Amino acid sequence: MEPTIECPNCTNVYPRRGLHCPSCGQIGISKLYKYLPFNDHSLSLIINKEIWCPKAKTLNDPFEFHFHLTDTSIGGIPINQHSLEEAKKAIKELGVVCLSEINHDILMWSHYTDGHTGFCIEFERSDNNDLGKWDYCLPVTYDAVEVPSFDSPQLEEKASVAKIVATKAPNWSYEKEWRLIVSHEFANGLIPLPAKITSVIFGCKMDDARRRTVANILRRDVLYLEAIELKYHFSLDIKSILFEAVVMTERGHRYFLTIQSTRPQTAPCHAFVCAPLHG
Numbered sequence: 001m002e003p004t005i006e007c008p009n010c011t012n013v014y015p016r017r018g019l020h021c022p023s024c025g026q027i028g029i030s031k032l033y034k035y036l037p038f039n040d041h042s043l044s045l046i047i048n049k050e051i052w053c054p055k056a057k058t059l060n061d062p063f064e065f066h067f068h069l070t071d072t073s074i075g076g077i078p079i080n081q082h083s084l085e086e087a088k089k090a091i092k093e094l095g096v097v098c099l100s101e102i103n104h105d106i107l108m109w110s111h112y113t114d115g116h117t118g119f120c121i122e123f124e125r126s127d128n129n130d131l132g133k134w135d136y137c138l139p140v141t142y143d144a145v146e147v148p149s150f151d152s153p154q155l156e157e158k159a160s161v162a163k164i165v166a167t168k169a170p171n172w173s174y175e176k177e178w179r180l181i182v183s184h185e186f187a188n189g190l191i192p193l194p195a196k197i198t199s200v201i202f203g204c205k206m207d208d209a210r211r212r213t214v215a216n217i218l219r220r221d222v223l224y225l226e227a228i229e230l231k232y233h234f235s236l237d238i239k240s241i242l243f244e245a246v247v248m249t250e251r252g253h254r255y256f257l258t259i260q261s262t263r264p265q266t267a268p269c270h271a272f273v274c275a276p277l278h279g
Contacts, residue, residue, distance in 0.1 A: 003139045005029065016139045017178075019125055019132045029139075031198070032099040032131055032178050035112035035120045038210045042118065046197065046217050050190040053182050056165070057092035061172070065092045066147040067164045069155070079152070091164060095187030097180040097194065099123065099131075101139070103201055104236045107174055109227065116203040116227070119214060123195040130180060130194040137180045137194070138166040142173035199223040201238055202246075215246040 005028050006013050007021040014022055021028060034051075036042040045051055056065045067088070072079055100108060109116045125132040141163070148163045155161075165181050180194050200218060202211050204227045215224065220243055227236045 001141065001143060003141055017134060017137065019127060029101050029178075030125050031103075032101055032123045032125060032137075032195075033103045033120050033201075034099055034123070035108050035118070037112070037114035037118040038206065038214075039114075039118075043213070043217065045193075046121070046214065048190075049193045051097060051193055053095040053097050053187055053189060053191045055092065055184070055187040056094050056096050057089075058188070059096065059098075061168065063147065063169065064096075065094070065164055067091075068147055068149040069152065070149050071151045090184075093184040093187060094165065095182030095184065095189075095191075096165070097182065097191075099137075099178045099180070101176045101178060104227065104238055105174060105176075106234065106236060109203060109236070113203050116205040117207070117210070118203050119206060119210075120201040120203075120227075121197050122199040122201070122222075123193070124198045125195065129196070131178075132195075137178055138162055140166045140168050140172070140175075140177040140179060142168055142170045145170070197222055199225060202226040202241070204229050204236065211246050215243060219243075 003016040004013050005016045005018075007024060007026050007028070009026040010021060010024040012021055012023040014028075016029060018028055019030070020026065036045070041052065065088075069079065069084060102108070103120050103122065109120075113119065123131055125137075127133075130136040135158070148160070148167050150160050166179055168177070182191060197218070199222050200214060202214070202225070206226075224241045224243055224246055225238050226241050228239055230237055
């Protein structure tokens with residue numbers, strides 16, 4: 001079932017991936033997040049404005065993009081099982097950029113930022129980027145106990161393709177994941193960032209030197225926040241922090257790091273989005 005959201009303005013319920021409420025125009029999920037460890041790959045992402053797009057088959061869940069065909073023949077002609085298995089393999093060749101709609105989950109910080117020592121970047125969804133477009137970016141559905149099942153005609157429908165690429169077991173629901181689906185020819189490679197970075201959140205165990213490194217790359221182009229452990233609860237609070245506070249050294253002098261992009265400018269991200277979701 002398509003994930004939904006209730007509009008806080010008019011209480012209309014509409015598909016979660018819609019950027020605006022169709023009744024009143026109120027914006028829905030406007031921010032998506034990427035948790036990152038502090039390493040060369042993550043620094044390259046914020047310097048060169050490119051993100052790694054892995055193939056679905058390389059993700060850490062072996063059930064990614066699984067589906068089951070309920071019929072064994074079409075018009076009395078048996079379905080070729082070898083061709084069916086090849087089709088199942090082919091869809092796992094698609095690229096996936098995994099994001100989340102939350103920035104404060106303790107497990108996500110633990111698993112994806114090297115034990116809270118990394119950072120989380122915020123992307124803004126809009127009508128002008130791929131994260132805000134209906135067919136480009138999908139919230140994951142977690143209410144399925146079984147893998148998606150279809151009869152042969154249903155496999156031709158866009159809704160079925162979306163269900164295959166954005167359905168996971170309920171065990172993963174804490175991630176509140178969204179997915180940008182990318183054509184197989186660009187999978188396992190770097191693609192342009194699908195949206196502008198609007199803020200950076202530092203992990204609660206990220207040291208000052210690493211924070212300065214990130215801040216001196218992005219400068220004042222983004223907002224800065226930090227995750228703080230709450231004293232009496234098993235949770236994190238996300239609070240704003242001034243750019244000046246991040247880049248000051250212990251002696252009160254600013255610390256500047258000069259890093260230049262080494263990659264040529266690339267095409268807009270929408271050129272890489274998977275064709276099946278467009279019909």
